[in-house]
Amino acid sequence: MKKTITSMLLAAAALxxxxxxxxxxxxxxxxxxxxxxxxxxxxxxGFSYFRVAAADSYPTQSVKSVQVVPxxxxxxxxxxxxxxxxxxxxxxxxKGLNQTTDSFFWTLPKVTYLYYLNADNAETAYYAGxxxxxxxxxxxxxxxxxxxxxxxxxxxxxxxKAAVRTFxxxxxxxxxxxxxxxxxxxxxxxxxxxxxxx
Numbered sequence: 001m002k003k004t005i006t007s008m009l010l011a012a013a014a015l016x017x018x019x020x021x022x023x024x025x026x027x028x029x030x031x032x033x034x035x036x037x038x039x040x041x042x043x044x045x046g047f048s049y050f051r052v053a054a055a056d057s058y059p060t061q062s063v064k065s066v067q068v069v070p071x072x073x074x075x076x077x078x079x080x081x082x083x084x085x086x087x088x089x090x091x092x093x094x095k096g097l098n099q100t101t102d103s104f105f106w107t108l109p110k111v112t113y114l115y116y117l118n119a120d121n122a123e124t125a126y127y128a129g130x131x132x133x134x135x136x137x138x139x140x141x142x143x144x145x146x147x148x149x150x151x152x153x154x155x156x157x158x159x160x161k162a163a164v165r166t167f168x169x170x171x172x173x174x175x176x177x178x179x180x181x182x183x184x185x186x187x188x189x190x191x192x193x194x195x196x197x198x
Contacts, residue, residue, distance in 0.1 A: 046078035047165050049197025055092035055105060055189060069094040069103070071191060075110075082119050086112045086131070092191070094140075105173075105189060107135035112153055123161060128154045137175065143186040148177040166196045 075088025155169025
């Protein structure tokens with residue numbers, strides 16, 4: 001009788017071991033699947049964005065004449081190695097602030113190459129760049145311009161791994177090659193903008 005009970009217990013133990021996975025197999029499966037759970041997202045190669053801006057509406061040679069007006073823009077930024085190509089359309093105007101006089105500044109398209117100073121930092125990156133745009137401007141002192149506008153930009157991108165990416169930048173633009181222009185060329189114009197994209 002004792003031999004029969006012992007044989008039955010040994011047979012049951014062998015059956016349980018055969019039907020259930022071992023602890024080592026379970027841990028092995030976990031170690032294979034764990035990196036997928038812990039894997040981080042990499043920065044997207046490009047994103048569309050919308051920007052709001054504060055621009056100088058009175059670009060002349062005199063710093064005392066600076067007046068700030070709101071601006072809007074849309075664009076697409078495509079990463080390429082250490083840099084990115086930014087293509088956008090932008091418009092700033094003071095008409096909504098003062099109905100008696102108007103000044104405006106527009107670019108379509110505006111193409112800028114941006115170089116990331118710390119591209120390896122996945123969360124935040126500093127950048128600087130330069131570009132050209134076709135655009136026009138008119139100032140409160142009747143200076144007008146339409147043609148090629150050169151620009152230089154410096155800024156910062158935030159949350160580069162997130163679904164929504166943001167950036168803040170300062171751009172200085174200068175009327176360069178005119179197709180039409182007033183007697184006096186407008187001076188450089190500065191713009192601070194904040195953008196968000198996906």
